[in-house]
Amino acid sequence: MYWEKELEILERKNLQKLQVERLMKTMRQAANAPYYGRVPEIRAFLDSGMTSIEQIRELPFTSKEDLRQDFPWGFLSTDKRDVVRLHSSSGTTGNPTVVYHNRHDLDSWANLMARSLFAAGVRDTDVFQNICGYGLFTGGLGFQYGVEKLGCLSIPAGAGNSPRQIKLMRDFGTTVAHAIPSYLGRLLDVFREEGFDPRRDTKLHTLVIGAEPHTEEHRRRIEEMFGVKAYNSFGLSEMNGPGVAFECTEQNGLHVWEDAYVVEIIDPQTLQPVADGEIGELVMTTLDRQAMPVIRYRTRDLTRFLPGECRCGRTHRRLDRISGRSDDMFIVKGCNVFPMQIEGVLMKLPEVGDDYRILLDTIDDQDEMIVEVEVKKEWFRGDLAFLDRLQRHITRLIRDEVLVRPLIKLVEPGSIPKAEGKAVRVIDQRKN
Amino acid sequence: MTYQVSIFLENKLGHLERVTAVLRDAQINIRSIHLNHTANGWGILNLVVSNPELAHQRLNESGMSAALREIAVVKMADRPGGLDELLRDIVRAGVNFTNAYGRTVNDGESAFFVVDVQDIPEARKKLMDVGLELLADQLVYGI
Numbered sequence: 001m002y003w004e005k006e007l008e009i010l011e012r013k014n015l016q017k018l019q020v021e022r023l024m025k026t027m028r029q030a031a032n033a034p035y036y037g038r039v040p041e042i043r044a045f046l047d048s049g050m051t052s053i054e055q056i057r058e059l060p061f062t063s064k065e066d067l068r069q070d071f072p073w074g075f076l077s078t079d080k081r082d083v084v085r086l087h088s089s090s091g092t093t094g095n096p097t098v099v100y101h102n103r104h105d106l107d108s109w110a111n112l113m114a115r116s117l118f119a120a121g122v123r124d125t126d127v128f129q130n131i132c133g134y135g136l137f138t139g140g141l142g143f144q145y146g147v148e149k150l151g152c153l154s155i156p157a158g159a160g161n162s163p164r165q166i167k168l169m170r171d172f173g174t175t176v177a178h179a180i181p182s183y184l185g186r187l188l189d190v191f192r193e194e195g196f197d198p199r200r201d202t203k204l205h206t207l208v209i210g211a212e213p214h215t216e217e218h219r220r221r222i223e224e225m226f227g228v229k230a231y232n233s234f235g236l237s238e239m240n241g242p243g244v245a246f247e248c249t250e251q252n253g254l255h256v257w258e259d260a261y262v263v264e265i266i267d268p269q270t271l272q273p274v275a276d277g278e279i280g281e282l283v284m285t286t287l288d289r290q291a292m293p294v295i296r297y298r299t300r301d302l303t304r305f306l307p308g309e310c311r312c313g314r315t316h317r318r319l320d321r322i323s324g325r326s327d328d329m330f331i332v333k334g335c336n337v338f339p340m341q342i343e344g345v346l347m348k349l350p351e352v353g354d355d356y357r358i359l360l361d362t363i364d365d366q367d368e369m370i371v372e373v374e375v376k377k378e379w380f381r382g383d384l385a386f387l388d389r390l391q392r393h394i395t396r397l398i399r400d401e402v403l404v405r406p407l408i409k410l411v412e413p414g415s416i417p418k419a420e421g422k423a424v425r426v427i428d429q430r431k432n
Numbered sequence: 433m434t435y436q437v438s439i440f441l442e443n444k445l446g447h448l449e450r451v452t453a454v455l456r457d458a459q460i461n462i463r464s465i466h467l468n469h470t471a472n473g474w475g476i477l478n479l480v481v482s483n484p485e486l487a488h489q490r491l492n493e494s495g496m497s498a499a500l501r502e503i504a505v506v507k508m509a510d511r512p513g514g515l516d517e518l519l520r521d522i523v524r525a526g527v528n529f530t531n532a533y534g535r536t537v538n539d540g541e542s543a544f545f546v547v548d549v550q551d552i553p554e555a556r557k558k559l560m561d562v563g564l565e566l567l568a569d570q571l572v573y574g575i
Contacts, residue, residue, distance in 0.1 A: 375440065380497040382438025384468065384476055385530070391472060410474050412442050414495045 001313075003118035003150075004111075007259050008314045015258055015315060019053045022287035023262060030293040033077040035070045042295075056262055056285065057273070061296045064097060067238070071095035078102060078291050087237050088136045089336065099237055102291040106145065109240045112257055113146020116246030119255065119314070120231040121206060122176050124151030129168060131179040131187075132211075132334075133159040137403075138241025139211055139334065143178050146243060152176070159183075159334075162190035169202045178208040178233070180334035181218060182430075185365035188225050199227030208233050210242060211334040213322050232321060238297050239284050245319050253306040253318030260288045263317065264296070265304060268326040279304040281326045282319070300327045330426055332360055332369045337402045339425045342371060345397045351379040351390055355416040362431040370407045371398065377413050434505050434572050435484040436546065439477040440497035443469050451477060451491065458483075458490045463574050464546065466533035478531065480505075480546060482573050502552040505572045507565045510536050510543045518545055518564070525558040537571070544572060 002008045010018070027045055030036035041059050050056075067075060072095075076083070082102045089097040101109070122128065128147045134140030134156065147154040157168055165187060168174065179187070184207070191198050198204060204226055209219070210233030222230045234254050235242040239261060245254035256263050262285040267274050274280035282299045286292075302325060306318040329338050339358060346352050353374035361368055373394060375387065391408050399405045441447050448467070455462060461482040469475030481487045484500055491498035508518040515534075522529075531548035544567055549555045556566060569575075 375497065377492065377497045380438075380440050380499050382436075382476060382478070382499040382501040384470070387440075387474075387476075388470065407472075409472060410440075412440060412447070412495075413497055415442070 003115040008115070008119075008316065010259070010315055012315050016053045018259055019262055019287060020050050022259070023053065023056065023285065024050055026285070026287055026289070026293045026295070029077050029290055030295060031077075033075050033292070035066065035074040036077070036293070036295065053262060056264070056296065059296050061271070061283065061298050062294055063298050064238075064300075067097045067294075068095040072098055075292050075294070076100055077293055083291050085141075087138050087141075087241065089237060097238065099240070099294075100291040101240075101289075105240075105289050105291050108260070108288045109142065109243060110145035110149040112240070112260055113142060113243035114150040115257065116233065116243050117146060117150055117152075117176075117208070119246055119248040119312070120208065121229070121249050122147075122150060122152065122208075126152045126175045126206075127155065127173055127203075128152040129155040129157050129165070129172075129174040129177040131157050131159060131165055131177055131183065137334075138235065138237045139178075142235070142241035142243060143208075162187050163194065166191060166194060166196065169198075169204065170196075173203045175203050176206040176208065177204060178210075180212045181209045181214040181222060182212055182333060182362075182367040184209070184222055184226070189365055198225070204228050206231065210234060212331050213324075216321070234319065234322065236299055236301070238294055238299070239286060240289070244284075248310065248312040248314060250310055250312050252310065253320060255310065255312075255314050255316045256319050258316045261285060262287060263319075268300075268302075274304075277304055277307045279320075279323060300325050300329065302326055328426065330360065330428065332367055333404050335402060335404045337369070337404060341401050342398055342406075343425075345401050346371075346373060346394070349394065349397075351375055352394070353413060353416075356425070357416050358426045360426065360428040360430050362429070367430050368407055369404055370409055372409045372411050372416055374413050374416055375410050433552075434503050434567075434569050435500045436503045436548070437479045437481060437484050437487045437491065438499045438501045439479070439491060440474065441467075441469075441477050442474050448477065450494075451479075451496065454490050454494050454496075455479075455481065455487060458486055460487050460490075461574060463572070464533060464535040464544075466531070466546075468531070478533070478546075478548070480535070480572060482575055484573070501548065504547045504549070504552055504556050504559060505544050505567045506547065506559060507567055508534070508543050508545050510541055514543065515545070521562050521564055522547070522559065525562040525564070527555045527558050529555075 027042050083100045085101045087099050130143045132139040205228055207228045207230040209230050219230050231247040233242050233246055235244040245256035247254050264283040265274050265280040266283055268281040282301045282303050284297050285295050301322045303319045303322050306320055346356050353376050357372040359370040394408045464480040466478040488498050488500045508514045529547045529549045534543055534545040536543040
């Protein structure tokens, strides 16, 4: 039933006491980092102590911009020799977001991941296929180490190549798979093309879906198509990656592991906590990370605490599925994309006009990012080959920047509405 | 020098008509039309018109991407085998074109063939070296 019973059903009073202890420890560790060493509020708590976890509100927030500005070592709280891995966001313009881990951090992360999967009913008897990109992206290695910790037979399949995914599933009797929800429609198409029905021709009983916002209806459709239970997974690289919050078998909200994180939900305008159960921006603090503690990180994800207790008995509160962002980031094919990244690429090209538009759409069951680009009049010479080359060039540059291959659409000058004030640069027409 | 007008066009309802409306208002006659499109939703419209400079100016004024593009126009016979004869000569001249289209001429015996290549001066020379007749602007533009 539980991976770590004592911790998972710990009385809230004691859970909060544990949080205060761990936050003090975290602050002591964080003060070693150049960035947090400069924060007077941290010094004050280290001098006078902390009595209630609510006092965390006296600490300043940490934003993504802060992480980038102090790139690369400003948040490192330990000797570089102690660090064994880094994960990093995409991007070639400006500084990426980097998170460092020492051995303790990786073990703690793997344990949270194992706890999460166990809560969703995954056991060491399962065969787990991780259909997810490995490398700097946390979904690959994050799941890998957790699955190994749990004791499943792991298949590090990586992303893409659907016929091979299906062959692996059938050859080794995969029972659990992890993938981004938008990929599963594509996978199902290939199942059908090859004359298979995943309900009949595989041993799948569970799918873990995450890294992309999706609706309850979409989840139910996935469950129906694959004949499985599908569980929502939430994480972000600044807080390790996957394994931050996870659904239990009740499938009613994602338990966020409060022994590992302090979780706050604030009004993004007033920066004050919202009333319990109201939607606001998720703010998180690591409680069990040594190489790079992060304090009051503004995730920009909008969600709320689900009221009441969960029937599973876990005392760690549940988050509702993410309902949006308090900034303009969007997620496509599992990758986080900021419109500014795309703008940065386009504005460096002399051939391209100032106006552009990003359309997110579902084409043949696959989510696609279409970027509409105007070619400046003075560059038009009536030459088809030139435009074709330009189109491929832009495709490659954006792909390198955001790791998602866009569909570039060249459009007539003046056909994209001019950006005035808060122009809508992103139009999301995706079906799910 | 002979020119076609090339216009960047999205493949959308009404976009071609926007071009023809501008030409109609400027009283410009379209002598020949060639439209190609890519799988990416856009294409290039090539026009031989009675007054390419004016067409270019008016189309740009109305916000479109239009370009004047030099072409070579050669004469061919308006009868079965006419194009084949011409192409044999073009092959002999060693001119590989990226685009081509044509139209008949009012005399009932001949037609013209528009050749679009990167290096027009060199192509003209090569075509003339094998004895092909390059048409005068007046004949091409019909003025």
